[in-house]
Amino acid sequence: MRERTQGQLKDVLAAGAVGTMQNRSERDTFAEMYATRLARLWAVERGLAFGRLDHVDEGRLYIGKLGLSDDEQERLLIDWRAPIAQPFYRATPAAPMGVTRRRHLQTKERVVKAVEDDLLDFDALTDDDRATLNGEAALLAALDERRTGRMRDIVATIQSEQDRVIRSDLGGVLVVQGGPGTGKTVVALHRAAYLLYTHRERLERRGVLILGPNLTFLRYIEQVLPSLGETDVLLSTVGELYPGLVASARERSEVAALKGDPRMAEVLAKAVRDRQRVPRKPVELNLGRYTLTIDRNMLESARNKATRSRRPHNQARATFVRSLLNALARQVARTLGKGLIDDDELADLREELRTEPVVRAALNRLWPYLTPQRLLVSLYGSAERLDYAASALSPRERELLRRDGVAEWTESDVPLLDEAAELLGEIDEQVLRATAMQAEEELAAAREAEEHEREAELAYAREVLELTGLSDVMEAERLAERHRGDGPYLTTAERAAADRNWAYGHVIVDEAQELSPMAWRSIMRRIPTRSMTIVGDIAQTGSTAGARSWADVLDPYVAGRWRQERLSVNYRTPVELMALASRVLATIDPELEPPTSVREGGAEPWSAPLAALPELVKAEVGEGGKVAVVAPDAMLAELGEAVLGAVDGAVVIAPGAGRAHGAAALDAPVAVLGVADAKGLEFDSVIVAEPDLIAGQSPRGPSDLYVALTRATQRLGVVHERPLSQALSGLPSRSNGPANGD
Numbered sequence: 001m002r003e004r005t006q007g008q009l010k011d012v013l014a015a016g017a018v019g020t021m022q023n024r025s026e027r028d029t030f031a032e033m034y035a036t037r038l039a040r041l042w043a044v045e046r047g048l049a050f051g052r053l054d055h056v057d058e059g060r061l062y063i064g065k066l067g068l069s070d071d072e073q074e075r076l077l078i079d080w081r082a083p084i085a086q087p088f089y090r091a092t093p094a095a096p097m098g099v100t101r102r103r104h105l106q107t108k109e110r111v112v113k114a115v116e117d118d119l120l121d122f123d124a125l126t127d128d129d130r131a132t133l134n135g136e137a138a139l140l141a142a143l144d145e146r147r148t149g150r151m152r153d154i155v156a157t158i159q160s161e162q163d164r165v166i167r168s169d170l171g172g173v174l175v176v177q178g179g180p181g182t183g184k185t186v187v188a189l190h191r192a193a194y195l196l197y198t199h200r201e202r203l204e205r206r207g208v209l210i211l212g213p214n215l216t217f218l219r220y221i222e223q224v225l226p227s228l229g230e231t232d233v234l235l236s237t238v239g240e241l242y243p244g245l246v247a248s249a250r251e252r253s254e255v256a257a258l259k260g261d262p263r264m265a266e267v268l269a270k271a272v273r274d275r276q277r278v279p280r281k282p283v284e285l286n287l288g289r290y291t292l293t294i295d296r297n298m299l300e301s302a303r304n305k306a307t308r309s310r311r312p313h314n315q316a317r318a319t320f321v322r323s324l325l326n327a328l329a330r331q332v333a334r335t336l337g338k339g340l341i342d343d344d345e346l347a348d349l350r351e352e353l354r355t356e357p358v359v360r361a362a363l364n365r366l367w368p369y370l371t372p373q374r375l376l377v378s379l380y381g382s383a384e385r386l387d388y389a390a391s392a393l394s395p396r397e398r399e400l401l402r403r404d405g406v407a408e409w410t411e412s413d414v415p416l417l418d419e420a421a422e423l424l425g426e427i428d429e430q431v432l433r434a435t436a437m438q439a440e441e442e443l444a445a446a447r448e449a450e451e452h453e454r455e456a457e458l459a460y461a462r463e464v465l466e467l468t469g470l471s472d473v474m475e476a477e478r479l480a481e482r483h484r485g486d487g488p489y490l491t492t493a494e495r496a497a498a499d500r501n502w503a504y505g506h507v508i509v510d511e512a513q514e515l516s517p518m519a520w521r522s523i524m525r526r527i528p529t530r531s532m533t534i535v536g537d538i539a540q541t542g543s544t545a546g547a548r549s550w551a552d553v554l555d556p557y558v559a560g561r562w563r564q565e566r567l568s569v570n571y572r573t574p575v576e577l578m579a580l581a582s583r584v585l586a587t588i589d590p591e592l593e594p595p596t597s598v599r600e601g602g603a604e605p606w607s608a609p610l611a612a613l614p615e616l617v618k619a620e621v622g623e624g625g626k627v628a629v630v631a632p633d634a635m636l637a638e639l640g641e642a643v644l645g646a647v648d649g650a651v652v653i654a655p656g657a658g659r660a661h662g663a664a665a666l667d668a669p670v671a672v673l674g675v676a677d678a679k680g681l682e683f684d685s686v687i688v689a690e691p692d693l694i695a696g697q698s699p700r701g702p703s704d705l706y707v708a709l710t711r712a713t714q715r716l717g718v719v720h721e722r723p724l725s726q727a728l729s730g731l732p733s734r735s736n737g738p739a740n741g742d
C-alpha cells in the first residue's frame with residue numbers, strides 16, 4: 001500500500017503546475033490526500049496489528065492501528081476505533097459481546113514475541129482452542145517497560161474504564177477526573193484519535209486543539225498521535241494561544257494568581273474606557289489660518305455615538321472620528337462665515353480636516369488605535385492608569401500589577417492579551433497600512449520641525465509605527481498569500497494556530513486543574529460549541545489561581561450541562577510508592593481517595609541526607625532508565641549544579657524553558673526540574689529533594705509534593721536536611737548504592 005500510494009503521489013506531482021486555477025487546486029487536493037495517506041501508512045509501523053477477536057458471528061477479526069483490506073475488499077485489519085473493534089476493550093466473561101476469545105499480540109518490529117489470550121466464553125471454545133490458551137498479561141508487560149522519555153500509545157492495552165472515556169460522544173463537555181497515573185493524558189490523546197476517525201470530516205475542517213501545561217510536556221506527548229496515524233492536531237500551551245507569541249516565562253505565584261482572577265476582565269474593560277476618556281479642558285487645534293476648539297460637548301457626543309455602536313474599541317473609532325470631524329467641519333464653516341452647509345460640502349471639509357497632522361494627532365490622543373500589547377504595557381506601566389482601571393482591586397494588588405516596561409510576556413499575560421484583543425477588536429489591515437505610510441511621512445516632517453514643538457505629532461507617528469511594526473501583519477499577509485493558493489499548503493492546525501478567532505471542532509484540555517479563570521475565558525472563546533474533553537485531578541492543583549472544583553470552573557459556562565467520568569486505577573506508580581504518596585494526599589484532604597495501583601513488587605521508598613544526592617543520582621543512573629530529581633524552585637540552580645558535576649549528560653530544566661530545551665531534558669539520563677515542569681511526566685526513578693520545602697513553597701504546596709511523589713514508575717527516594725513531616729517520617733534510610741538491595 002505504501003508503494004502504491006507513493007506511486008500515486010508521484011504521478012500527481014509529475015503532472016506539474018499547469019492548467020486553470022481549478023485544475024491546480026484539484027491537483028493540490030489529490031497530492032495532499034496521497035501525502036497524508038502515505039504519512040499515516042508510515043506512522044503505524046510499531047504495533048500495526050496487536051489483537052485478534054474470535055467472534056461468534058463475524059469470525060476471526062484482527063485489530064490494528066488502522067483498517068486495511070486487500071484488492072478483493074476482504075478485511076485484513078480492523079481499525080481499533082471502529083465500532084466492531086469495541087469488544088476488544090470492553091468484553092468481559094460476564095458480558096462477552098459475542099466474543100469467545102480475545103488475543104493480545106506482542107510484537108517487536110515485525111516479529112510476534114508473545115501472545116496472550118483472555119477467555120471470554122469457555123463453552124464456545126473447541127478442545128483445540130482450549131489447549132492453545134495462554135494468559136500472559138500484556139498490560140503488565142507494557143507497564144513494566146523502561147521509560148524512553150516519550151509517551152507511547154497504549155492502543156493494544158486500553159482498559160475498559162478508559163475505553164468508555166475514549167469513545168464517549170463528541171458533543172458537550174466531558175470531564176475526566178482521575179488520580180495520578182490513571183492514564184488521563186494517554187486516554188485524552190486516544191480520544192482525539194477516536195474522534196477524528198469517527199467524525200473525520202467535521203473535525204478535520206475545524207481542527208482539534210490539545211492544551212497541555214508546559215512545553216516540555218508537549219514534547220513528551222507529541223509522538224502519540226502520529227504513532228496512531230493522526231498528525232493534524234494542534235498541541236499548544238495557554239502561553240502559545242495568542243498568535244505570534246510564545247510566552248513561557250513564569251512569575252511569582254501571587255502575581256500569576258491575580259492576573260488569573262476573573263476581576264481582571266473588568267479591569268481591562270475599564271482600561272480601554274480610560275483611553276476613551278474626555279479630557280477636562282477643551283482641546284485647541286492650531287491650523288495656522290484659524291484655530292479650532294474641541295469642547296466637552298462635542299467629545300461626549302462623539303464618544304456616546306461610538307460606544308452605542310457596541311463595536312470593539314478600534315472599530316468604534318471610525319464612528320468617533322466621523323462624528324468629531326463633522327462637528328469640526330461645521331465649526332470651520334462657521335469660522336469662515338458660511339453658515340449652513342450641505343452634505344457634500346460637509347464631506348469635503350471633513351476629508352480635508354482628516355489629513356491635517358494636527359487633527360490626526362489630536363484624534364489619536366482622544367481615541368487611539370490600540371493593540372493588546374500596547375494596552376497592557378501602558379496599564380502596567382502607570383500607577384495612575386492602574387488606579388483608574390483597577391479601582392476594584394486593593395492598593396496592594398494594584399502594586400503587584402505595576403511593572404515598568406515588559407521585557408517578556410508571561411504565561412499569565414496571555415489570557416489578558418486575549419481578553420484585550422476581544423475588547424479592542426482587529427485593526428483593519430488597510431487602515432494600518434495607510435496609517436503607517438502617513439506616519440512615516442509625518443515622522444520625517446516632524447523630525448525636521450522638532451524645534452516647533454510638534455511633540456504630539458511625533459509621539460503619534462512613533463506610536464503608529466510601533467503599532468504597525470508588529471509581526472502579526474506580516475503573518476496575516478503570508479497567510480493570505482497561502483490562501484490564494486500560490487504558497488505551500490497550510491494544514492488546518494496551522495491555519496487555526498495563526499488565527500485568534502478560530503473556532504475549533506473539539507478542544508482537549510490536559511492538567512486542566514491548573515488553569516486560571518482568565519485562561520478558561522480564552523479557551524471557551526475558541527470553542528463556541530463547547531465540545532470539550534477536560535482532563536485533570538483536583539488534588540494535584542498546584543497553581544494558586546487553579547481549580548478547587550470542576551463545578552467552579554464549568555458552571556459559569558455550561559451550568560449543569562457537563563458530564564464526568566472517573567478513572568480509578570493507577571498504571572504508573574507501584575503500590576509501595578503509592579502508599580507513601582497517599583499519606584501526603586491525606587494531608588491535603590482526608591476525603592480524597594488515592595487511585596489503586598495495578599502493580600506491586602516495586603522497591604520500598606527510601607530517605608537519605610541531602611548531601612548524598614550526587615552519589616545517589618549516580619547509583620540510580622547505574623540501575624538504568626530515566627532518572628529525575630524534583631527540587632524546590634529555590635534550590636533548582638544549586639542542586640542542578642551538584643548533579644551536573646556528578647553525572648554526564650544531566651540536564652537542568654529552568655522554569656519556563658522552551659520546547660527544545662524540554663526535549664533535551666526528556667532525552668537526558670537525568671533531569672533536574674521543579675514541580676511545575678514535572679507535571680504530567682514520568683520517570684523510572686525519582687528523587688524528591690527537600691520535600692517539606694516543596695510543600696511549603698506556595699499555598700498549594702502539599703499538592704505539589706503529591707505530584708512530585710507520583711512521577712516514578714519503579715523507584716522513589718527523598719533527600720533532605722530539614723526534618724521530614726509526619727507523612728514522610730519513618731522511611732528506611734539509604735546511604736548509597738541500590739535501594740533495598742534491589
Ligand SMILES: Nc1ncnc2c1ncn2[C@@H]1O[C@H](COP(=O)(O)OP(=O)(O)OP(=O)(O)O)[C@@H](O)[C@H]1O
Nearest residue numbers: 154157158159180181182183184185186571572680
Ligand atoms: N491501558 C494502559 N495500557 C498501558 N499503559 C497505560 C495504560 N493506561 C495508562 N498507561 C500508562 O500509565 C502511565 C500514566 O498515564 P498518564 O500519564 O496518561 O496518566 P495521568 O492520569 O495523566 O497522570 P498524571 O495525573 O500523574 O499526569 C503512562 O505511562 C501510560 O502510558
